[in-house]
Amino acid sequence: MSGLKSLYQPFAKLLASRKLYLSKSLQFSSLFKQELAHSLDFVRYTTLELCCNEIKMNNVAGNIAELGVYKGDFAKRVNQLFPNKKLYLFDTFEGFDQKDISTEKQNSFSSGEQDFSDTSVELVLNKMKYRSNCIIKKGFFPESATDVDDKFCFVSIDADLYEPILAGLKFFYPKLEPKGYIFVHDFNNDLYKGARKAVLEFCAENNIGYLPIPDSGGSAIITK
Numbered sequence: 001m002s003g004l005k006s007l008y009q010p011f012a013k014l015l016a017s018r019k020l021y022l023s024k025s026l027q028f029s030s031l032f033k034q035e036l037a038h039s040l041d042f043v044r045y046t047t048l049e050l051c052c053n054e055i056k057m058n059n060v061a062g063n064i065a066e067l068g069v070y071k072g073d074f075a076k077r078v079n080q081l082f083p084n085k086k087l088y089l090f091d092t093f094e095g096f097d098q099k100d101i102s103t104e105k106q107n108s109f110s111s112g113e114q115d116f117s118d119t120s121v122e123l124v125l126n127k128m129k130y131r132s133n134c135i136i137k138k139g140f141f142p143e144s145a146t147d148v149d150d151k152f153c154f155v156s157i158d159a160d161l162y163e164p165i166l167a168g169l170k171f172f173y174p175k176l177e178p179k180g181y182i183f184v185h186d187f188n189n190d191l192y193k194g195a196r197k198a199v200l201e202f203c204a205e206n207n208i209g210y211l212p213i214p215d216s217g218g219s220a221i222i223t224k
């Protein structure tokens, strides 16, 4: 993959410099042009940018959060797009917790074995253009959120596993402003079957709709 990526990036950059994109319909996106050379997941990033435009156009109040930050690569873009919003960053910064892994294994949702421990708060903060907007919530979610009393216009839930994703939906959805968005990553990812189950359960119980998108991993988007 890294060999393919190293060939793809200069080629994509060359095409972009001549205003040639994989799809003409993506030419609206300034972020797409900037980031093309750094990311293969243009659907995820351009959808983020479009939702950000809607939030700004509708003057949606509230702050931003990501649950599941890892090295901050998605959070970095969110921080860049919302210079005037606080960004809560929830992660253990030490990888999955054993409690969540047990549920994964008992229900055959995933192996729970992926290692996300090679990160740190400093590494993430160093990527942020608006570092002073960031509020680090290090620790096991949802316990790490007990002191958070805020409203949100955009939330990214990218914790991979059933328990934290369901807990994230229960915590953030009531705090979501009207016309705000929650992205849940891995909704259509067979490697993390708990993500889909958490979304389906939460949405059915609360009579909420969602939109699946064809990004890498297959996110579901919830709005209010």
Ligand SMILES: C[S@@+](CC[C@H](N)C(=O)[O-])C[C@H]1O[C@@H](n2cnc3c(N)ncnc32)[C@H](O)[C@@H]1O
Pocket (backbone or CB within 6 Å): 067, 068, 069, 070, 071, 072, 073, 074, 075, 090, 091, 092, 093, 094, 095, 096, 097, 100, 116, 139, 140, 141, 142, 158, 159, 160, 161, 164
């Ligand atoms: C796939 S990574 C996030 C990737 C990141 N959003 C990105 O796009 O680069 C999943 C992260 O969720 C975190 N995580 C999973 N369960 C958690 C929990 N219960 N509490 C806090 N963090 C959790 C892991 O530590 C890991 O860093």
